[in-house]
Amino acid sequence: MTPRLVLITGANRGIGREIALRMAGEGFQVVMACRNVSKALLVRDDIRARTGNALVDVLPLDLSSLASVRMFADTFRSTYRRLNMLINNAGILAFSKGCTSDGFEQTVGVNYLGPFLLTSLLLPLFPTGEDNRIINLTSMVWPLGTFDIERFLAYKGLKAYAVSKYAILLWTMYMADKLAVRDITVQAVHPGVVRTGIFSQRKWYDVLINTVMRPFLLSVEQGALPVLKLALEPQGIEKTARYFKGFKEQSLQAADVPPALIKVLMQRSADWVNTRM
């Protein structure tokens, strides 16, 4: 029997690496989409050795470049031809200013616009009538991410992170509505506050952040668990909840995810990355 295929972005470290390890252990064919291929290959070898699952591959993907996303999607399509699960995990939290190669603010570009394009390009690969899932990593800070659509690409630092995670939530709502008829569940999850490299800014105050936060942080193994629950547990498409904070379903009000805002964000996002949703 052909194993189910899961694609995980940012699978070379942090929560994504743990998810890849556990999904390989569950017998999935795993494709790790990573920008640092040499590091990812070492992780791939480790996962293969620890799980005995040889069907773990690495493909290069840099979410800060729409050209890279398009190239990745072409290679993925011609190599695998199908996809059962997409876990949009890769993300950054950058305090400093920076731009993607397409000129977008880096955090919004990497966390939201890159995955938005990637997902739209891969959607045709989900087979109808099967158990298909898309899981997006968001953050509980999303309520701080309210934005003016005209300024969407201009926010910086922590605000940009929150905006990117709110945009992921709005996009998740949109896709969940649209893709149910195609047998694809779409969910967003906050994994918890987890001890990974995401807080590191390569600055002198890293030590301070790590020391202060360390006792309050979950391990990577713990942080992966809410994602793995959504990935592995059986679920009916009609009853699927859309946003989880850790293991807990959260009900969202229309004021949290206004349909008019979703509509305008989807239209603009499709224009920015030059795709159709």
Ligand SMILES: NC(=O)c1ccc[n+]([C@@H]2O[C@H](COP(=O)([O-])OP(=O)(O)OC[C@H]3O[C@@H](n4cnc5c(N)ncnc54)[C@H](OP(=O)(O)O)[C@@H]3O)[C@@H](O)[C@H]2O)c1
């Ligand atoms: N840790 C937390 O407390 C926490 C809380 C809420 C939400 N989250 C979310 O959980 C997800 C995973 O975070 P984490 O804590 O595991 O972070 P992490 O340890 O810093 O790992 C981030 C992953 O994303 C990859 N990545 C970064 N920029 C990329 C790009 N341009 N193209 C492709 N891949 C890129 C990294 O690759 P490189 O190794 O090449 O940099 C790495 O594999 C993120 O979406 C994050 O926002 C985390």
